[in-house]
Each structure stands twice: as C-alpha cells, then as structure tokens.
Amino acid sequence: MSTATAPPPRVGPRRPGHRAGAHRLPSGLLGIAVLVLLWEAAPRIGVVPERYFPPVSEVLTTLAERATTAPFWEALGHTLYGWALGLSLAFVAAVVLGFVLGSTPRLRAFTTSTVDFLRPIPSVALIPLAVLLYGTDIRSTLLLVTYACFWLIYIQVLYGVADVDPVAEQTARSYGLGRLARVRHVVWPTTLPYLMTGLRLAASVGLILSITAQLIIGSPGIGQQITTAQQGGAIALVYAWIVATGILGVVINLGVRALERRVLRWHTSVRGEADA
Amino acid sequence: MSRPTAHEPALEPSTPAAPTEQEAPVARPSRRRGRADRTAGPALRVAHVLLLPTLLIGVYWAFTAQPGAGFYTPTPAAIATAFVDLWFSERFFVDVLPSLGRLLTGFALAALLGVGLGVLLGSNARVRATCEPVLEFLRAIPPPVLVPLMIMLAGIDDTMKIAVIVFGCLWPVLLNTVEGVRAVDPVLADTARCYGITGTTRLRVLVLRSASPQIMAGLRLALALAIILMVISEMFASSSGLGFAIVQFQRTFAIPEMWAGMVLLGVIGFALSSLFELVEGRVLGWYRGLRAAHRGE
Amino acid sequence: MLEVTGLQKIYNGGATAVEAVRDLTFSLAEGELVCLVGPSGCGKTTLLKCIAGLMAPTDGTVELAGRPVLSPPPGMAVVFQEYGRSLFAWMSVRDNVELPLKEKKLPKERRTALVSESLEAVGLTDFADAYPWQLSGGMQQRVAIARAIAYEPQVLLMDEPFAAVDAQTRADLEDLVRQIWQRLGVTVLFVTHDIDEAVYLGERVLVLSNSPTVVQDDITVDLPAERDQLTTRQDERFTHLRARVYAQIQQAKRGSAPPAA
Amino acid sequence: MLEVTGLQKIYNGGATAVEAVRDLTFSLAEGELVCLVGPSGCGKTTLLKCIAGLMAPTDGTVELAGRPVLSPPPGMAVVFQEYGRSLFAWMSVRDNVELPLKEKKLPKERRTALVSESLEAVGLTDFADAYPWQLSGGMQQRVAIARAIAYEPQVLLMDEPFAAVDAQTRADLEDLVRQIWQRLGVTVLFVTHDIDEAVYLGERVLVLSNSPTVVQDDITVDLPAERDQLTTRQDERFTHLRARVYAQIQQAKRGSAPPAA
Amino acid sequence: SSSDDALDGDELVTITAGVIPIVDVAPVYLGVDQGFFSSRGIDLQLESGSGGAAIVPGVISGEFDFAFSNVVSLIIAREQGLPLVTLTNGVTSAGEQGADFGGVFVLDDSDVTGAADLEGLTVAANNLNNIGDTTVRQSVRAAGGDPAEVDFVELPFPDMPAALETGQIDAVWAVEPFASTIREAGHREIASNFVDTHPDLSVAAYFTAENRLAEDPELFDDITAALEESLAYAEDHPDEVRRVLGDYTEIDEEVIERMVLPRFPARIDEESVRTLADLMVTDGLLDTEPDLDTLIR
Ligand SMILES: Nc1ncnc2c1ncn2[C@@H]1O[C@H](COP(=O)(O)OP(=O)(O)OP(=O)(O)O)[C@@H](O)[C@H]1O
Numbered sequence A: 001m002s003t004a005t006a007p008p009p010r011v012g013p014r015r016p017g018h019r020a021g022a023h024r025l026p027s028g029l030l031g032i033a034v035l036v037l038l039w040e041a042a043p044r045i046g047v048v049p050e051r052y053f054p055p056v057s058e059v060l061t062t063l064a065e066r067a068t069t070a071p072f073w074e075a076l077g078h079t080l081y082g083w084a085l086g087l088s089l090a091f092v093a094a095v096v097l098g099f100v101l102g103s104t105p106r107l108r109a110f111t112t113s114t115v116d117f118l119r120p121i122p123s124v125a126l127i128p129l130a131v132l133l134y135g136t137d138i139r140s141t142l143l144l145v146t147y148a149c150f151w152l153i154y155i156q157v158l159y160g161v162a163d164v165d166p167v168a169e170q171t172a173r174s175y176g177l178g179r180l181a182r183v184r185h186v187v188w189p190t191t192l193p194y195l196m197t198g199l200r201l202a203a204s205v206g207l208i209l210s211i212t213a214q215l216i217i218g219s220p221g222i223g224q225q226i227t228t229a230q231q232g233g234a235i236a237l238v239y240a241w242i243v244a245t246g247i248l249g250v251v252i253n254l255g256v257r258a259l260e261r262r263v264l265r266w267h268t269s270v271r272g273e274a275d276a
Numbered sequence B: 001m002s003r004p005t006a007h008e009p010a011l012e013p014s015t016p017a018a019p020t021e022q023e024a025p026v027a028r029p030s031r032r033r034g035r036a037d038r039t040a041g042p043a044l045r046v047a048h049v050l051l052l053p054t055l056l057i058g059v060y061w062a063f064t065a066q067p068g069a070g071f072y073t074p075t076p077a078a079i080a081t082a083f084v085d086l087w088f089s090e091r092f093f094v095d096v097l098p099s100l101g102r103l104l105t106g107f108a109l110a111a112l113l114g115v116g117l118g119v120l121l122g123s124n125a126r127v128r129a130t131c132e133p134v135l136e137f138l139r140a141i142p143p144p145v146l147v148p149l150m151i152m153l154a155g156i157d158d159t160m161k162i163a164v165i166v167f168g169c170l171w172p173v174l175l176n177t178v179e180g181v182r183a184v185d186p187v188l189a190d191t192a193r194c195y196g197i198t199g200t201t202r203l204r205v206l207v208l209r210s211a212s213p214q215i216m217a218g219l220r221l222a223l224a225l226a227i228i229l230m231v232i233s234e235m236f237a238s239s240s241g242l243g244f245a246i247v248q249f250q251r252t253f254a255i256p257e258m259w260a261g262m263v264l265l266g267v268i269g270f271a272l273s274s275l276f277e278l279v280e281g282r283v284l285g286w287y288r289g290l291r292a293a294h295r296g297e
Numbered sequence C, D: 001m002l003e004v005t006g007l008q009k010i011y012n013g014g015a016t017a018v019e020a021v022r023d024l025t026f027s028l029a030e031g032e033l034v035c036l037v038g039p040s041g042c043g044k045t046t047l048l049k050c051i052a053g054l055m056a057p058t059d060g061t062v063e064l065a066g067r068p069v070l071s072p073p074p075g076m077a078v079v080f081q082e083y084g085r086s087l088f089a090w091m092s093v094r095d096n097v098e099l100p101l102k103e104k105k106l107p108k109e110r111r112t113a114l115v116s117e118s119l120e121a122v123g124l125t126d127f128a129d130a131y132p133w134q135l136s137g138g139m140q141q142r143v144a145i146a147r148a149i150a151y152e153p154q155v156l157l158m159d160e161p162f163a164a165v166d167a168q169t170r171a172d173l174e175d176l177v178r179q180i181w182q183r184l185g186v187t188v189l190f191v192t193h194d195i196d197e198a199v200y201l202g203e204r205v206l207v208l209s210n211s212p213t214v215v216q217d218d219i220t221v222d223l224p225a226e227r228d229q230l231t232t233r234q235d236e237r238f239t240h241l242r243a244r245v246y247a248q249i250q251q252a253k254r255g256s257a258p259p260a261a
Numbered sequence E: 001s002s003s004d005d006a007l008d009g010d011e012l013v014t015i016t017a018g019v020i021p022i023v024d025v026a027p028v029y030l031g032v033d034q035g036f037f038s039s040r041g042i043d044l045q046l047e048s049g050s051g052g053a054a055i056v057p058g059v060i061s062g063e064f065d066f067a068f069s070n071v072v073s074l075i076i077a078r079e080q081g082l083p084l085v086t087l088t089n090g091v092t093s094a095g096e097q098g099a100d101f102g103g104v105f106v107l108d109d110s111d112v113t114g115a116a117d118l119e120g121l122t123v124a125a126n127n128l129n130n131i132g133d134t135t136v137r138q139s140v141r142a143a144g145g146d147p148a149e150v151d152f153v154e155l156p157f158p159d160m161p162a163a164l165e166t167g168q169i170d171a172v173w174a175v176e177p178f179a180s181t182i183r184e185a186g187h188r189e190i191a192s193n194f195v196d197t198h199p200d201l202s203v204a205a206y207f208t209a210e211n212r213l214a215e216d217p218e219l220f221d222d223i224t225a226a227l228e229e230s231l232a233y234a235e236d237h238p239d240e241v242r243r244v245l246g247d248y249t250e251i252d253e254e255v256i257e258r259m260v261l262p263r264f265p266a267r268i269d270e271e272s273v274r275t276l277a278d279l280m281v282t283d284g285l286l287d288t289e290p291d292l293d294t295l296i297r
C-alpha cells in the first residue's frame, strides 16, 4: 500500500520569539510597576492617610529588613508547609471523589444536596472545632486548608468531567477501553483545564487559609506574625507581610502556569497562543 | 418529517419486516441505562435531596448521644431548637435579610466584574500577561487583612462589606472566564470573523456562550464563597447580620446557636445552589442537550 | 453474525420526538463486507451507533454472534463520521493509534509493529509524532482509519471514512479495506455516499430509505472477489449495479419505495 | 479580483516548523468560479484561510480587489471543512443562518426571506428550529452551506462543502452553487476532492502539488455555461478534462511536477 | 521563695499557655525570663492566638493548661456551662481618669465633650457584648446619658486609629498601644470607661479548666504561685515590663516608652467583678445574676 503523502518539509527548529510566553515576563513586570506606582502615590497624595497605609517604598524597606532574619523564613516555612500539605490532601481527595461522583450520575444526585449544604460553611467558623479536635498543631491548619480547598477543586472537577466530548467517550468505549482506562485517557485530559483552574484557585485560597488559621489559632507562621504586628500597631510590618504573601501567590501561580503549559500544550487555550 | 408515508410493500425478499402501522412517534421509556436524574420521579428526587443528609444527621446524633460528647457538639435536637427559636423570629429580618441582600449584591457585582475582566484578559494574551502578576498578587491576600484599607476607602457600612465579598469571590469567576474564553473553538472563532461578527455581538453570541460551561463552574464556586465572605465581612465593623451573629454566638459560647447559624448558612447555600441549578439549566441547555444527544436520549 | 431486528430509534432530546429509524431488519453473515447507502439524514449513523452498542434502540434488537448487544462488544472497531472529534487531542497520532492496542494488552513489540504498519498503510508514517490538530482534515480521518485497522477487529464499522480524502488516496484506501477484509475475515459495515465506492467495495449494498427509515433495497454485488480500480470499474456489471443503486437512492430521496429492480 | 502572490505558510506550533505551502501564485477574475484540487494535506485549507484573512501568511501576499487582505474582508462567506465545529451549538439552525445577516443589518423581512429561501434550497426547511447537534453530519454541512448562500457574498470560499452529503443531494447542491454563482456574479473558490465535481462546477480547475506545495496545473474548463448533471457529465470534453485532472492529481501525489499538458 | 521546690534531677513539666501578643500578658513573659516558672519545675510554652475563639476550646480540649482572657468572656463562658476557673488576676485598670491603659477617643475637632454626648453616635469596640461596650455604656450612664442610644460596631483594635481618623467612626474604645497612637495623633480622650466602672476593675484573668485543676492541684498551685510572683514582679518593675514588650510585640519603641501600663495585682478584685456582672445583667448580656464563686478561685 502506498498512499504515502510526502511529508511537508520541516523548516528546522521552531523560530523563537513567536510565542506569547516570550513577552510574559516583561509585560508582567509592567503591571507590577503600575501597581507599585499607584501604591506609592496613593498615600503620598493623601488618598489614604500615610500613617495607616504606608507607601510601598517604606513597606518594601521593612520587608527587606525582615527578610534578612531567620524568623522571617521560619514563618514562611511554616505557612508553606501547612499550605502544601493541606492543598495536596484536598487535591487528592477532590480529584478522586470528583471523578467517582462526577461519572456516576446516581451517586452524584444523592450527594448534591449535602455538598451544596456544606460548601458555604466558612472554614473560619470551624476553628473552635478544629482546635478542640487537634489543638493548635498543624492538623488544625490542615483541616481548615483542606476543607476550603476541597470544594473548589471538587466542583471544578465535576464540571470538567461533564465536559467530556461524547464522541471521544464513545470512541473509547467502542475500542473496549474499560472504565479506568477511559478515566485515564479521556476524562482526565478533558478535566485537566478545569482542574488547573481549580488548582490555581485552591492554591491561593489554601494560602489564605493557612495564614488565617495561624492568624486566629496562633500556630506559628505568617498569620501569627501578622497578628503580632497588628497588635503592636506596626502597620508597615503588616503590609510587609501582605506583600510577602502576595509574592508567594505570584510565585505559586508562575509554577502552576508553567505546569499548565506542559500538561495542556495540546489544549486550545495553550496551543492557540503558540501557533502562527 | 417522521410521519409515515404511503408504503408499497417492499418487494425485496431480504427486507422481511414491513413497516408497522404504528403511528405517534412517542418514545417508550428507554429500557436500559435509565439516567438517574432525568427519569427521576418526584419521590426519587426528594430521596436524592434528603437521604444522605438524614443519614449524616443520624450518625452525628449517635455520636452526640454518647456520654461525654462535647460542649462544642450539641445534639441535633438542641441545634434544631436553637434554629427555630433564632430564625423563626424577627431576627430573620434584622440579621438574615440584610445579609442576604449584601450577599446577592456582592455576588452579582463579582459576577459582572469577573466575567467582564475575564473576557478582556482571556481574549488578549498581551493584556493577560501584563495583568496576571498583579491579579495573582491580589488574589493571594487574605481578605481579612485588607479590611482596614477597605474601611479607609469605603467606610464601615454596606459598601465595605460588599467590597469584601466582591474581592473574595471575584477570582473563581475571573479565572474560569479567562480559561473559558481562551478555549473558544478556533473554527468557530474563524467563522465569526469571516461573517463580520465582531464587537458586542461576538461577545454575546460567541465568546460568552462558548465559555459558559466554564463560567458557570466559576459562578457556582463564587456563590458558596460569597456566603463565606458575607460571614467574614461581618466580622469587621458590624453590629448585625448573620455572619456577625454567628461570630457573636461563637464568642459568647452559645454553641447550639452557633451551629444553628451554620445550618442556616448551609440551607441558604443549598437554596441558592438549587436556584442556580435552574438558571444553569436554561443557560447551558444546549450544552447538556448536546452531550445527551450523543448518548442517544 | 450480526442480526438487526425491528430496530427503531426515537430521539427524545429536543422539543419534539424525532423518529430517526423506523423499522430496520437485516443481517450480516460472518466475514461479510456490506455497504450502507442512503440519503443524508436517513439514520445511518444512528443505526451504526445502535449496532456498536453505544446507543440503546427504542425498540428492536441487535444481536452479534447470537448475543444481544447492550454495550460495545469486544473486538469491534468504529470509524466515526466525526473523525476530528473522535481523535484524542491530547495524544500524538502514534498514541491515538496505540491506545486501543494497549487496552487489548498486546505486547510492546506487537503494538509498535501494528502502529507503524497501519500508519504506513494510510500514508502517515512521518506524522506519528504530530498531534491530531496539527493535521489536515483528510489526515485526521486517516488517523482514525489507521486506529481501526491496527486494532485488528472482528467487526469493523465505518461511517463515511473516506469523505475527506482526495480521489487517489481514496482509491488506495478502498483497496486497503478490501485487502484487510480478505486477510482477516473481518465483518465490515461500511457507510458511504459514494455509489461507485459502495459497489466497488461491498459484497452487498444496503440502501436505506428516506425517513421513516426502512431498508429500501438489498443488492448483492456479484463482482469477482479480486477487484481492481481500473478493470472493475469498467466492468459492465459494475455499471449496471451502480445504476441500480443510484436509482434506488433517487427513489429513497423522493421518499417512496420503488419496486426493486 | 483575487491575487495570490508568492504565498508561503509555515506552521510554527509544534516541535518542528512545518511548511504547509511553499510558493503559490495565481489569480481569480471577478465573478470566476474556480475549483481547487490537490492531495490530502497539501495545504488547501491553509491557502483558503490565508485568502480569507484568518491567518497571516509567512510570506507573500493576498490581494482582494486591489487591497491586501489582512483580516477577513467584508462580503466574504466561508464554508469550513470542519462544518460541525463551525456551527453555533447554542443556536437553532435558523439563528445560525440568520446571525450573519443581522450583522449585515438587513431588515427583518429580508432576513426571514433569505433564511427560509436558503434552508429550502438545501432541503432543511423542516429543521429550522432544531439545534445543529440534533442533525446528522450531512445536514449540519448543509446548514453551513445555507448560511453562506443566505449571506449573498461577493466572494465565496468553500472547503469540501459536499463531503458529507449523499450523491443525489450533492448533485442538487452543485447545481445550486452554479445557479447562485450565475445569478449573483459571485467569485467562488471551491475546494473538492471529487474530480468530476471540480470539472462539472468550475470554469477553471487549479491543481496543487504535494508539499512543498506549488500550483501544479491550471486547467481551463471549456464546457458550456449551462451545465446539466446528465448531459454535461456524458460530454466527451468532460471526460477528457476529468482524465487530465486525474492524471495531474496522481502526478501531484507522486510528488514531481509534470510538464503541463 | 519556693525556688528549691524543683527537685534536682527531675525533668521540667512542660506547660502550655494560650496568650494574646498584647501588653496585658507581659508579666508571664517576664515570669519566664526571670525563671519564676522553671524554678518550680515548669517549662512554660507560650502560644499566642488572636482571641477567645481559639483559646477557650484550646483550654477545654487540654491543649492549653491555662490561658488569658478578659473577665466578661469568662463569666459568659461559665454561664454557658463551660467549667472554667480563674487562677489569678490578669490586668487591672490603672485607676486614674484620663490616664488609664484604655479609653474612649474622638477626633479632636469633634463636638463630643463627654460620654453623654455619645448618644446617637457610632462607637467602635473590639468585641460587642463584651467588656468594652459594657464599660463604655457605664461611662455614658455615669455621665447622665442613655446608653441604649449609642450604636456600637465591632472593629479590631489595630484598625481603630485609621477608622477614627478617616471619619468612618465617631468614637472608638481603644487600649494600649493604640490608645497612645490615637493620643499622639492629637485626638481627644473623653472617658476612661474602666475607671468609670470601678477604679480597681479587674479586666482580665488567667484561667484553666476545672477538670485540669482537679487532676493536678499541686501543679496548679505551683503555676498560680509562679503567676503571682510574675505579676508582683511586673507591678514593681514597670521598666522591665516595657523592656519585655520589645521582645514579644512589634510595638514601636517610642510608643512603649510613653504608653500607660495597666496594674498587675495578683488577686482579682471581686467587688469590681461583681459590679461588672451586674452591668452585664443590666445590659442584657446575661439573663440572671451569675454565680461568680464557682468562677473565681
Ligand atoms: N440527538 C438528536 N436529537 C434529535 N434528532 C436527532 C439526533 N441525532 C440525529 N437526529 C435525527 O435523526 C436523523 C438521522 O440522523 P443520522 O445522523 O443517523 O443520519 P445519517 O444517515 O448518518 O446522515 P448523514 O449521511 O447526513 O450523516 C436525522 O433526521 C437527525 O435529524
């Protein structure tokens, strides 16, 4: 059989500078620069009182000072530890349950009311219970982080699972792909974009809760540092911690985006920006 | 088009079954793979809603009935009593209704802002690259620590509380819209371009519609988040409201009342979700139909 | 081998119920190659999906090797009309073809051999590492075909599988299908709109009527087993059969069943 | 009217760059109906997208009525090869056809008339209220066609628009295209894999080579303007042209440019 | 001194206390510094939380062996059935009008001259239905105003200066170090609400759970003794207090130098607590006269 189409010539390696990604860093910095400018200007021209909202230069100086001390990095470490562990737990639980319930309409029908009931319960309100159960150790923080992150990922997975292209699904079924194989090869890739969004949402919500838990429970970490700074009226320091948190958020997002570009390079949202 | 036409008898021997004269193309119920919610009768639907909660309450009850069950875990009966006493009184109008008002306003604003900004960022890689770090920066900041700033800018009344809600539940809508818009089918986008469908029409008939499954996912998340943020916003500069009441109960160790408040949050969540389900059913009717169509329903 | 009895399918999804297929009864012997033609929208795809066990018929039964088909039977391959959507966008062409083989638990070497053989057969050897969306429409369709033949099925259902390829490639693929059919003894049901193709390929041609859909004609193609693009198509019998199928389709479109020729 | 000069297109998306089109130069006079044939994957769709202004060529230019095409020019309609994906799943068939007319700011009555006319022309009057996904593949393709003709474009680009419809419908649609072309004086570029169709429809047939893609042959179809499915196809000149195109395509597939006949 | 009680070779008992990183708990930090705990065989770990929501459950669950809280919260908890008992006093009002460690502040250019003028205005307190608003109401009452006419809203202390200065709030009840911040910004103090309630008002106390106390009375005797020693030391060495504040808080050094310190008597002034309890009944925080004898040891 020779129906061979001669391959179109490959014109060497891909030409660089053609991807949106190439611009990402510089223009991202531009956005940050605008934010910094606004922040510097607002207190200086008196939109908000300078004493209670210090200009960014002062905040950054404070941050720079703190960043040279060990307690700073310890607090950061504590927060990240609770965050990473809680997020991972939530991720695994939500993905497993999301796939099982999402692809079993009957189960899903029976659980929807409970899920909808539980989702709006604020993690913060669970703090007394968490402390009662686990005291002030890491498990309390984990409980809160996991509880909040779980729903975000879970709902995203449910919508993702529902997004499977029926033709792809039928193709898989007709070729005798079993349930598990279909989940792995069809449902999972379809869900990935939703899951990535869920992960990005949960990553920052997890960070927020990791901090809030420390803020209220008082286990060591950024939250505790913020409480101490607030109680001492050290406003520049409070904002320094906020900036540190924000930077964490940006870094985490960079990570997730990089991951996304790898695992979703086939997806319209990523490939559309890559090709001509 | 499915009406029978006049048939001559088929002469070909290998077509043995002549068309039956059965009229009325009414479907008989599918004999296999009945799908759970589509074929559900009212009784079954009630079972769907109530079965698991009933079970869970039962388990919880058994747990609290043990001797020595804690102060912080009152029996369902105690919670139910507190629930009735609290919310079937004028407190409902003083605390709950205004909170609900802020909740819905905040949610609506977040939805508008999230979708609007999301479309902007989603359709332009350049703008997105510029704004993303800033947004990610803001997104990582816990809303409670921003309250002082918000108080300075927006005061202590409803504006500030709504701002907190918006700031918190904007993100799921925004992120999902961005991703939904990025994933618009290129063939469809090309079609629209060719036929000169641009501007708001393009937005309305192409971008928003094709991103709608993902936008809906974001809105659904935002709805629950809005309730949570309503509580958080009332932890500051408040003197009434459902969130305030819950925090107050917690601080004054009125634990059954606190749980009654949480139950009310859950009930509100469930009610809003059910409403949302209805809206979603309309908005995503085509989408569900499309998926069902291929399964042959 | 394959028995379709009194098959009816009504779609209930929309505002009104649509009866896509009224009452279809026919059978395929084991190892038969049958072509299915019929007007656009008459229910060919619907029928195929019912046979594949992907869709429950409203009434009637499908039996494969004596057993009722309730879910996709093993050893069956399908080439979907929506070839583009039936390819997994997240997998390279090679992985798309190889996936079903993995599920079949074939050893690695066998899989590699089958994949490269089938990609070679459809002329896509050089594109094994590309993603489906980097291919042209016709190339995508050929990937779907490669996947089906690499699977070495006992039953092969193909829904307008050559609609997007050029004339020359089409001829080659036709020969490929016949060759595989002869080599593996696979039972093939082949939907096409090209009448020449139906006659050239099939041992029998089933003509479906316009809706309400019934089997309008069942034509045995009494051409020699060894067929050849040039000589067979010039055969007088071929022309005759071709004309008969054409007449039937025209009748079908007009909606009334004509007397069989 | 339409001038394509030195067009080159390289896809940079994947791991390696792919040169889909090497160097294409040709032109269409105003009101000409030209068919484009070529092996699968040779770059027809790519070319069409460049002409439509949907894709920037890597090199070379496209000019329409003297102006360079940088974005989709007004008054142009396209029927995409991926017809299924080019329909708005959330709109009824009627709305799909009507939408571009609304953008053209036609008055309500005119729109209604155009929509029902064009749906009638493709035989889908009864399905105006259905959603695209409630239709069969061939019906979806006809919706895309109806949308294009209802638009009354000055330039009509069609990418294998009849690939999914049955023989009879195809013949009807061919006549429809010629009729519209004659009535409206529209410039048509028509991609097809069916050689008979190319010769029957076109005033000229452009044959593209295998990649690296260039124009392999440009054949003027000197058949009478009034064509008829039966008589034209039996015309000796038709058979001759058909044979010539076929030979060119076979050459194209083999990859070497033959001397033009 | 009981410093010899620690038996040679014995391991120190690790004890965990829940505190808030504020001025009030300086004595405990000093006590640790000075070895008042270790000399009794106690290794005291201090964990700082932001308030009662986490601290009281921590004590109930045994996570904290003892903790610090204001008296009103303790009374309410006890009334709700939480078995808490006090160990020692925590802080006591400085007792001097206009120079207490907390007070009610208004903007300098405000029309308010005394507590009675707060009628119809909005006053911020860190917690509602707690010690702040109860004592401020007493100030209003004492000045001849109607406390029912005052609107209270909740606002954390750290957010008060900004809210006051930007005019979002008419008056705030603030404690050190925020009281100093506000004073230094040039705002006016119109009432010393603790003093108005009782010149020797016991504002906060160290407490534990009844069952913990019953389990190990000797240990708690040691703890109590250490606490008493710490409090006495703090009372006698205000400079030391100011010094230790620099260690565990982030208060600005200049503020530390100038701010008003509370008094740290070791014993709870029961009369002042009773006055407070009466006010709580008057204001409706409690329905009935609380049983203070079970609470105060
Ligand atoms: N999901 C659906 N809901 C309602 N009607 C449907 C649905 N799918 C198909 N139909 C209808 O069923 C009929 C048969 O469709 P089918 O796809 O089987 O046709 P087909 O013979 O494959 O046509 P084609 O040759 O154009 O692919 C059509 O009239 C179509 O409108």
Ligand SMILES: Nc1ncnc2c1ncn2[C@@H]1O[C@H](COP(=O)(O)OP(=O)(O)OP(=O)(O)O)[C@@H](O)[C@H]1O
Pocket: A008, A275, C133, C134, C135, C136, C137, C138, C139, C164, C165, C166, D011, D012, D013, D014, D018, D019, D020, D038, D039, D040, D041, D042, D043, D044, D045, D046, D047, D081
């Ligand atoms: N997005 C893409 N990325 C990389 N290569 C592409 C892309 N799209 C098309 N190609 C390549 O460009 C070449 C031409 O594709 P095109 O779709 O234009 O072919 P075609 O002539 O329309 O073929 P067909 O008749 O099969 O539709 C093919 O070799 C294909 O692999």
Ligand SMILES: [Mg+2]
Pocket: C044, C045, C046, C081, C159, D136, D137, D138
């Ligand atoms: Mg079909």
Ligand SMILES: [Mg+2]
Pocket: C136, C137, C138, D044, D045, D046, D081, D159
């Ligand atoms: Mg193409």
